[in-house]
Amino acid sequence: MQMTQAVLPIMRAQQHGRIINIASISGTVAGPSQSIYSATKAAVIMMSEALAAEVAPFGIQVTAVGLSGVRTDFLDGRSMKRPAKRLPEYQVVAQTMTGLGQLNHHQSGDPVLVGQAIVKLAPMAHALRRLYLGNWSVAALQTKIEEVVNEVNQHLDLTQSIDHE
Template sequence: ISGAVEFTESEQAKAQFNVNFFGTVNVSRAVLPSMRRQHRGRIVNISSVAAVAHIPFQAFYSASKAAVSSYSCALDNEVSPYGVRVTVVELGDIHTGFTQARQKTALGDDEYGGRISRSVSQMEKDELNGMSPEVIGTYIARIAQKKNCAPICVAGVKYKILRFLCKILPCTLRGKIVGSIYAK
């Protein structure tokens, strides 16, 4: 979903978390007993660099992906003594049906000076020019097959740099940079 937080219906926000976060939790719960008994396995969860580069007018998406990243790291600590490892892959822009499937709401665009529409338009442009799903699929498959893998992997050099900068820059500066791209 996209839109201003104050104009987003709570039910829409809950649905975003149900899919992105609780969907991930439910899949993990389904496979963990078997993996723990076998004393091996790798769970690969999908998150986004939006987990650390908090995108305006996609606050609930960013928050749900931050939850997936945090959950995955915590779960890895819980299950690693049983030979089960968890890796979260934080993705950037990918050219998929995601853009067309976005539930857009421009409610409040006048109050926000047109920033909602401009922000979503920039996101869609970035997504349509994003990496191919085949490249990302190959990347995720390689991670799933690795014996040893970092708990957090980021696909794409520019997104690795972005994630690194988001981790080291003060929150105010990070917000200004992301805001200059998506909240003009």
């Protein structure tokens, strides 16, 4: 956000610019033990979308990139904090932590290919508001969209019950 605030005056003055924010599929599809991480990545996505509408009149485009797993040191102990104390009631968190440990350095995403995709995104005449990268990211997004639509449709009466006629 601070970087965006720093570059916006320059981009407004030159009447063009491109802001690419790195988010995560976890900002759209959350899982156990990811509440804070998912909340921050969702904030990046929503800030990017709102900002895109605000700065479009200045010729500035904004994209949030929702990455799936990329082979970096992100899941290493020096980067990702693990719970100091494991509560037996939270087995799903323990299972998630074990799974993330096994996934570490085995993610399908290649950081070089991520960079290449962002380089392709940068000069696009009409930037995407969201770009999801990685097969798992797209599959998780499509599943999430279907789940949300189904849930809304199952409770449509309740959903629509607050409006005046």
